[in-house]
Amino acid sequence: MKAIGIDIGGTTIKGAIVDEKRKIHHQVTIQTNRSEGRNGILATLTTTIDQLLENETEIMGIGIGTAGRVDVDRGKVIYSTANLPGWQGINLREFITNTYALPAFIDNDANAALAGEWWNRGEIYDSVTFLTLGTGVGGANMIRRKIFRGNLWNGGEWGHVILYPEGRACNCGNRGCIEQYLSGTALVKTANGQSGRTYTNGADLFEAFQAGDRKIQPIVERYLDDLALVVYNLSVSIDPEAVIIGGGVIESKDQWWDVLIEKLTGKDVNLDVLPAALGNKAGMIGAVKLLFDAMSKGGEV
């Protein structure tokens, strides 16, 4: 049993053929064409799927996790920030079934990543909160083994919870959102602004942090203080058994994870704080899990 899992993010679209044992058979990553808005993103998406279909024809369906808020019942992106320009309003399920004549399941990217991590960890937790620190900050909650999507499909949008009232302007229209402090993009921007350097990604920045770079040290310390505060807030609000952290920033975890755990120790946070074990594959694998579940139960997870 094989299906295609897709992860649509602000920087790349990733796709893979995944089987019912979570094994990845082929994988494709393509830069998201954002400059042409919706049509550009759709062109990147179809190129990704077409390349995967060249490798495998016996596909049960297509599961997609996309940035933006998704009405899972309709398969429609009902809200999107400018991270994916023109994306708001697209009915992705209709697009996929019309183009490929295959069943499709569409969800928010962080919800899909949570499903992937949960599956990968043997479904041992009943409640989990997931954070993705990447182009933006995504979030998801699983409560009593069900993803909690909220009344208006905003459930778990931790990226737009306000961390600093009157803080930095966010592309959702508010100020001070978590995304403007904890995304990989925000960290690089802050570091470049304050250090006068020109980092293009978080990996080099975290290397400098670990090497004890005097200019970078306080910036990453502040970043990790903010992250610890968010985890603390999750522990006293949702109170899940585990908080899992994924997204591009987690790829550099060897350089900063211990420091985060140290900061949490002082905060009396009583839950498992874990790095996403699937790295940036969680979204693709989780999208397939959600598709399989929807197909077998005739409904959503």
Ligand code: BMX
């Ligand atoms: C933004 C928002 C979220 C998404 C998160 C992570 C859009 C397009 N995106 O906060 O829905 O989950 O980014 O997305 O509205 P990524 O691009 O970092 O993967």
Ligand code: ZN
């Ligand atoms: Zn915001």
